[in-house]
Amino acid sequence: MSDELKQLSKLWTDGGGHYNEGIGRDDIFDKLREECGVFGVVGHPDAASLSYYGLHALQHRGEESCGICTVDREQDGVFNYHRGMGLVKEVFDKDKLDALQGDRSIGHVRYSTSGGSGLANAQPLVFKYRDGDLGIATNGNIVNAPEIRRELEANGSIFQTTSDTEVVAHLIARSPKDFVSAARDALQRIIGGYAFLIMTNSKLLVASDPHGLRPLVIGRLGEAYVFASETCALETIGAEYERDVEPGELIIFDSEGMHTERYVPLERRAVCAMEYIYFARPDSDISGINLHSARKRMGSRLAIESFVDADVVTGVPDSSISAAIGYAEQTGIPYELGLIKNKYTGRTFIQPSQELREKGVKMKLSAVRKVVEGKRVVMIDDSIVRGTTSRRIVNLLREAGATEVHVRITSPPFANPCYYGIDTPDRKELIAGSKTVEEIRQLINADTLTFLSNDGFTEAVGGNEGEHNRGLCMACFDNDYPTPVDFTSDKSCSC
Amino acid sequence: MSDELKQLSKLWTDGGGHYNEGIGRDDIFDKLREECGVFGVVGHPDAASLSYYGLHALQHRGEESCGICTVDREQDGVFNYHRGMGLVKEVFDKDKLDALQGDRSIGHVRYSTSGGSGLANAQPLVFKYRDGDLGIATNGNIVNAPEIRRELEANGSIFQTTSDTEVVAHLIARSPKDFVSAARDALQRIIGGYAFLIMTNSKLLVASDPHGLRPLVIGRLGEAYVFASETCALETIGAEYERDVEPGELIIFDSEGMHTERYVPLERRAVCAMEYIYFARPDSDISGINLHSARKRMGSRLAIESFVDADVVTGVPDSSISAAIGYAEQTGIPYELGLIKNKYTGRTFIQPSQELREKGVKMKLSAVRKVVEGKRVVMIDDSIVRGTTSRRIVNLLREAGATEVHVRITSPPFANPCYYGIDTPDRKELIAGSKTVEEIRQLINADTLTFLSNDGFTEAVGGNEGEHNRGLCMACFDNDYPTPVDFTSDKSCSC
Amino acid sequence: MSDELKQLSKLWTDGGGHYNEGIGRDDIFDKLREECGVFGVVGHPDAASLSYYGLHALQHRGEESCGICTVDREQDGVFNYHRGMGLVKEVFDKDKLDALQGDRSIGHVRYSTSGGSGLANAQPLVFKYRDGDLGIATNGNIVNAPEIRRELEANGSIFQTTSDTEVVAHLIARSPKDFVSAARDALQRIIGGYAFLIMTNSKLLVASDPHGLRPLVIGRLGEAYVFASETCALETIGAEYERDVEPGELIIFDSEGMHTERYVPLERRAVCAMEYIYFARPDSDISGINLHSARKRMGSRLAIESFVDADVVTGVPDSSISAAIGYAEQTGIPYELGLIKNKYTGRTFIQPSQELREKGVKMKLSAVRKVVEGKRVVMIDDSIVRGTTSRRIVNLLREAGATEVHVRITSPPFANPCYYGIDTPDRKELIAGSKTVEEIRQLINADTLTFLSNDGFTEAVGGNEGEHNRGLCMACFDNDYPTPVDFTSDKSCSC
Amino acid sequence: MSDELKQLSKLWTDGGGHYNEGIGRDDIFDKLREECGVFGVVGHPDAASLSYYGLHALQHRGEESCGICTVDREQDGVFNYHRGMGLVKEVFDKDKLDALQGDRSIGHVRYSTSGGSGLANAQPLVFKYRDGDLGIATNGNIVNAPEIRRELEANGSIFQTTSDTEVVAHLIARSPKDFVSAARDALQRIIGGYAFLIMTNSKLLVASDPHGLRPLVIGRLGEAYVFASETCALETIGAEYERDVEPGELIIFDSEGMHTERYVPLERRAVCAMEYIYFARPDSDISGINLHSARKRMGSRLAIESFVDADVVTGVPDSSISAAIGYAEQTGIPYELGLIKNKYTGRTFIQPSQELREKGVKMKLSAVRKVVEGKRVVMIDDSIVRGTTSRRIVNLLREAGATEVHVRITSPPFANPCYYGIDTPDRKELIAGSKTVEEIRQLINADTLTFLSNDGFTEAVGGNEGEHNRGLCMACFDNDYPTPVDFTSDKSCSC
Secondary structure, rough: OHHHHHHHHHHHHHHHHHHOOOOOOOHHHHOOEEEEEEEEEEOOOOHHHHHHHHHHHOHHHHOOOEEEEEHHHHOOOOEEEEEOOOOOHOOHHHHHHHHHHOOEEEEEEEEEOOOOOHHHOOOEEEEEEEEEEEEEEEEEEOOOOHHHHHHHHHHOOOOOOOOHHHHHHHHHOOOOOOHHHHHHHHHOOOEEEEEEEEEEEEOOEEEEEOOOOOOOEEEOEEEEEEEEOOHHHHHHHHOEEEOOOOEEEEEEOOEEEEEEOOOOOOOOOEEEEHHHHHEEEEOOOOEEEEEEHHHHHHHHHHHHOOOOOOOEEEEEEOOOHHHHHHHHHHOOOEEOOOEEEEOOOOOOOOOOHHHHHHHOOOOOEEEEEEHHOOEEEEEOOOOOOOOOOHHHHHHHHHHHOEEEEEOOOOOOOOOOOOOOEEOOOOOHHOOOOHHHHHHHHHHHOOOEEOOOHHHHHHHHHOOOOOOOHEEEHHHHHHHOOOOOOOOOOOOOOOO | HHHHHHHHHHHHHHHHHHHHOOOOOOOHHHOOOOEEEEEEEEOOOOOHHHHHHHHHHHHHHHOOOEEEEEEEEEHHHHHEEEEEOOHHHHHHHHHHHHOOOOOOEEEEEOOOOOOOOOOOOEEEEEEEOOOEEEEEEEEEEEEOOOHHHHHHHHOOOOOOOOOOOHHHHHHHHHHOOOOHHHHHHHHHHEEEEEEEEEEEEOOOEEEEOOOOOOEEEEEEOOOOEEOOOOOOOOOOOOEEEEEEEEOEEEEEEEOOOOEEEOOOOOOOOOHHHHHHHHHOOOOOOOEEEEEEHHHHHHHHHHHHHHOOOOOOOEEEEOOOHHHHHHHHHHHOOOOOOOOEEOOOOOOOOOOHHHHHHHOOOOOEEOOOOHHHOEEEEEEEOOOOOOOOOHHHHHHHHHHHHEEEEEEOOOOOOOOOOOOOEEEEOHHHHHHHHHHOHHHHHHHHHHEEEEOOOHHHHHHHOOOOOOOOHHEEHHHHHHOOOOOOOOOOOOOOEEE | OOOOHHHHHHHHHHHHHHHHOOOOOOHHHHHOOEEEEEEEEEEOHHHHHHHHHHHHHHHOOOEEEEEEEEHHHHHHHHEEEEEEEOHHHHOOOOOHHHHHOOOEEEEEEOOOOOOOOOOOOOOOOEEOOEEEEEEEEEEEEEEHHHHHHHHEEEEEEEEOOOOOOOHHHHHHHHHHOHHHHHHHHHHOHHHHEEEEEEEEOOOOOEEOOOOOOOOOEEEEEOOOEEEEEOOOHHOOOOEEEEEEOOOOOEEEEEEEEEEEOOOOOOOOEEEEHHHHHHOOOOOOOOOOOOOOHHHHHHHHHHHHHHOOOOOEEEEEEOOOHHHHHHHHHEEEEEEEEEEEOOOOOOOOOOOOOOHHHHHHOOEEEEEEEHHOOOOOOEEEOOOOOOOOHHHHHHHHHHOOOOOOEEEEEEEEEEEEEEOOEEEEHHHOOOOHHHHHHHHHHHHHOOOOOEEHHHHHHHHOOOOOOOOHHEEEEEEHHHOOOOEEEEEOOOOOOOO | OOOOHHEEEEHHHHHEEEHHOOOOOHHHHHHOOOOOOEEEEEEEOOHHHHHHHHHHHHHHHHHOOEEEEEEEOOOHHHEEOOOOOEEEHHOOOOHHHHHOOOOOOEEEEOOOOOOOOOOOOOOEEEEEEOEEEEEEEEEEEEEEHHHHHHHHHHHOOOOOOOOOHHHHHHHHHHOOOHHHHHHHHHHHHEEEEEEEEEEEEEEEEEEEOOOOOOEEEEEEEOOEEEEEOOOOHHHHOOEEEEEEEEOOEEEEEOEEEEEEEEEEOOOOEEEEEEHHHHHHOOOEEEOOOHHHHHHHHHHHHHHHHOOOOOOOOEEEEOOOHHHHHHHHHHOOOOEOOEEEEOOOOOOOOOOHHHHHHHOOOOOOEEEHHHHHOOOEEEEEOOOOOOOOHHHHHHHHHHHHOEEEEEEEOOOOOOOOOOOEEEEEEOOOHHHHHHHHHHHHHHHOOOOEEEEOOOHHHHOOOOOOOHHHHEEEOOOOHOOOOOOOOOOOOOOOOHH
């Protein structure tokens, strides 16, 4: 072991004390975080209620704040909105929903940054401007937002949020053109990965970024249109999936109905790979591919690429269960419940004291002794970010008696930060950015470690149908970003 | 009784059903409402805690939302803030206060308008602009805000609140001048009655409108400066009263210390009469005059102007107790507790059903039968707005057995709406705007009714020491507004 | 100053640090505490709603828990109940009230002791016994409860509360007699001061202790009967006062209607003096005497007994305002607002840190500088318990500039603990139990100090109409307890 | 279809309107409900914190109320306790846990019945009796409690709860014998299935019913003893599993340490079959058998007994996932995620309106269209109670496009109610009590339906090692109750 590795290793050993510490910090599941989900309705009298159920289905994309804004066209297009900190079911009650009259709505779930600005950043953002009300809900990140913001501030703009989304509102309000033209200009100006829902008293716009980085689908519920980050939200409200919003597509609802256009020509389709691997719900489809099935294929493909003889296969819950079953089906090694997550744990949970943690109190994730004791275990996980989480889970299995722990990761090594809306650590904290697989294996204390190959992943999600990995953004694996990125900027999402 | 009166009378009788209707609407105390209170600290390490106690002392000026913003100059002037719906004691807890590090603060209590925008309008407003952070807390109203806002929107500004205060932030941010010059320009541009606290990462401004319409005082706590809408907030935190902020005064705290200047020449001092009569706490002083004592003098003067033989004097709680004692002292008629208010009633109270109300359930204000039964009662109140409240209270006394009810009002007839931060109904709803005293007497079902004369009031608060009623704004009584007003605009306060 | 006094004085000076410490402990208003209030309805379809408003009117008698139990005779006499920690308006909402169907109810407000048992002790207590359901609400204290409890436990009874009231339930349940006979036996067995409401599926009993120590009145609302600790609760719901429940009276509602009887012969009427002086609301009447008026007479009588020349009279809010007005009326010295209490302060308020307290932060009670500065002040208060509170208030006045502070107490010296339901400290903590008036004066830092005489008090509340102080219990002043008391027992109320 | 079936069928069709109605009623998961979980600690300074994490691990056994009682032997054995409505993480916070000093504790999670008595029934129950404090936490049901209760009431006992557990407290308190002897007598007197934790100021008892119907295990954490309903709670706190408490075993902790005895001779071991099938967490072990593995074997065995050709296997989440994987492994038909449950749904969720439900809004359970569309589906579930739930899930799959739905149940038909602590409907509501398999198949709209055989189940959980199904209670399947039962009594659990 190199000196550097020893040092890192020591840091981690000492750092065992950080296990689950802190408020809202959840080290044992220190996963990459999706930043937001959006949900919109056009033309349904129960727009707010549908948004409630739709956002609830998207809750996994943002647990910390949420909001719904409706426009009541029977009352001259008046805006009604409510936002709050917490889960959809906590922020809204019947009275609040009933107050959200209108047949159009845009809604949002998000992870907020800590601090006093939490609620201020909750979306949909709502502004008053020259032509009336303006509401915006976004999932994603604008790479050049800081530059645009500096320019706007120099011209006297004031900002109430730290969200990139506010930049777009200013661009629209300052344009001398009509609303739709102004919005089109703004979309052409910004660079990044995003799904936008923008609403005024009389119009509603839906837009996807030029590469389709962030998912966005269209559904129909009778005559109404529904827009959602994932298809699972359509299923929940009984809407029928129609199609994905196209990269660079701008959909306009105005007094003449629905129009669609491209605001930029398609250069390269680049759907976020991590949506397939980890973020989206297993019952959602992306580009027509069910994610549970895709993840099973990742597991299956991983088994082919790097079989290891073992007694049981187990997945890190909840995200890697599908892949683990695929691995087990492929290899014939039985899938067992070697790790279990307590479903009742949440934000308000009291963390064990350092002393109790040292004594082994763990209330979020447990290894099942009866299942793993004396066994050679294949542990399937979706990714390794810093490595600390993986090391802890491997150690949980060893403490429960596993004789061997073989870690299999259903994605290629995550080596590069995301600039399109996923909250990733700095490049230097990404373990795969600087370590070899063997070094990582040592650090996480595994007997063997393999990652899924780029090709294996690409095939699992439908084959290499076009150039650029069939339209995938795999920049986090291959450093091939579909847009210019500003490596100096704060890359964390500000949707 | 004229037909019109009959009609009104009928409306009221029928309208009895509206007793206590609506959320946050409290007809039995359907009083004029002060709109806001402000509190600021410069140079004290416990700025947030002091603001907590100071705002608590100003709670009567705004019960619906509150907020504190601090600047931490040891952390490069970072802003910390928290705002919420509810009383000061409900919105803040120890953790929230502890997070508000810094030795400068601006704080606010306010009445919010109903609807989803309640929290968005909570102050201090906090913005990001070219030079960093900008925080504003205001008490008052800007008469020409709608015009300025239209102009700003035409130039591409977006607004997140319906508050006049946001207009000032935009004026400052759009100015090419330095912050202090920009703020001075903005103050010269706006017309109205206001007390402003404005803070950036390095500076803090305090300003009173050109006529001193809204109260604002300076206190000292050791080396620290404290600013508050009323002196009671100084007492609460143990600060020493120094002086009132002068009309048209702008106080600047920057790296060189404290400076003061006049941003407009003094034309006419015009302190709001209703602050003396009703709004300010009885233990506060305005222009050096204690309000309990002033109100006692109003009662005493009223007794001289319109004595009536009676058995007991009673005041409508809480605001008219002092005046009732003054009336009793002057006349020798014993002061008794003929009316009592339940101190536990508040926002969350369940209103009695229509049926129970008809059966006499009243949980906010009661007449004390033992005190008034078979008695001739002098009932002292501070003002008559629509007349409905007075009628109800007179009827409570009659139902409890009062044989005569003589209503004495400690102010002249309130006939004109306020444009400077008091939430008054439209002119046509002000009963004194269209009825004679005799007509009002009939409508409120009193045996006799008199109002305090303009001179009587002026003397009670210190004599007619200068022109224009010793520096009072009595526009609500005499229609003599100290500024131009836009009679077509929405006059309700938007501090 | 004696050594002992010096020591005490030092304790107090040091003890300044205890100012307002603890949860629910409010030293600046460290007053005697009434323990409970009861409210019952017989024969009204809105029994629960009436109880809500009635208990709200009695909220001052117990702010820490409350409850309502109804019997629904249309549903075979099923019991419905709800209890909770907090104010009436906090514990009940519309849904909870709606669930309390029935035309009979018993309700309760109480001060709870701290600790986990708070809710368990909330009343009405509800039990299942041989004949069905049994509900009890009590105000008062049973002197011999510990002895009875020991006897019951020896025979195998288990207790879920620390309340005396549970003893009565056991006595009833263990009796071989029918319910009414069993209850009568139980009342004859217990010794103390109490007002009882007892309910079964088919019957409701109302009882006052043999001396009428705790107040209890009967009102009528149409055909319905209402029972309440104070008349103010009758006024609130529009009920008409009928009469006080007599000492030793047992009222029975059964299938044949209402019956009344004496369960013990009347030996001595002994209404609690402190109800007149401090506990009951000023708009309530006891024995037909309005308490505001009675307290004015106490103030007036005090002025006659111990006049002192001064500039202003002020009362300690809220309880001593009436007496202060009486004192002022009698002497001609003007009544002024020298002390003011913040009405928004409550349980959840954050206490100032020791450092801020030392700097003078006070958010519950303030002296009004403008009123007292340079003045000789007569400060009226209702009682002195430990003396610490009085000392603090005197010092507040001095710090605000009072040149002399003359303390006048509207009751005789409180020298003996109460065994009938008032939460008094141990005898040795009662300052009047061991100090002379002059010693107390020194300790509280007053210029002069006088107490109302026993005769003065008696006259103020209606004259010495019978033997034993016209039917008053003045044991706390004269040590003449109307019942045997167990000086070794825990005297604190357990209603 | 018989007329009766038609009628039932109609009821269900109409009854679609009852979908998810009511508070806390969750028809789509209208499963049998485990009633409670218990957790105890002896000899650990962090007893309360360990209980918090332990009860959290047992949360699935009771989501509606919980409580912890500790005894602080350093403070003369004083009891500290807290109980509340809600999840463990909601009821306890750091302050509440810190107040629960002591090195022994008993804790409880439970389902409460609706109504005002919810909190009153929360356990541990705590009483005062002759010898001090008595705390009891139970999982299970006492068959002859009604009879004992009638007897106790006839002798004057009063009850505060509707819980059977209170009966045991009375039996102990009324016994002339010492505490342990009294408790032993009580255990011999009662009939039923239960796990008891009983605590006094100096002693702690642990007892299992004579047949071991309800699970209870012993673990060690250093020197401390831990008792829990399931082994998963031991894992969570890092305790080591020692053994199951034996049927009829009484464990006593007193001043001399730990003793164990049998209070009745072992006649027949009869562990509840439904714990294996449904209630216990998959990572728990019963009698040394891991439940995930056992459930996989049930699925595997079911595949052998009743194979059907199909395209996908899916399990009803969460309880039937293990069995579905077993079925898939056995048959080679791929396991897919055909049904998904929203993990964020909970008590506070707003139910869709009838209209929205009809339009297909479903926010708890969804079928995954992409997975089941055009497919023949094997749907694995653990049991059929009334049949309505199964019918709804089958229909969800059909609406999502499944061409065939083959239902496979991992238990024999549930035909007889439970008298030992499982909340089952009346016998006549149990569909398997009166219908044939073919009739049930029709009613739930399945293509085929089979149940696991008794032998298949018995083998899956470890083989028929002894008489009486290797020590299982399968009365719900075979009507062979291990104790006398009172078919007329209310069989629902009252732990």
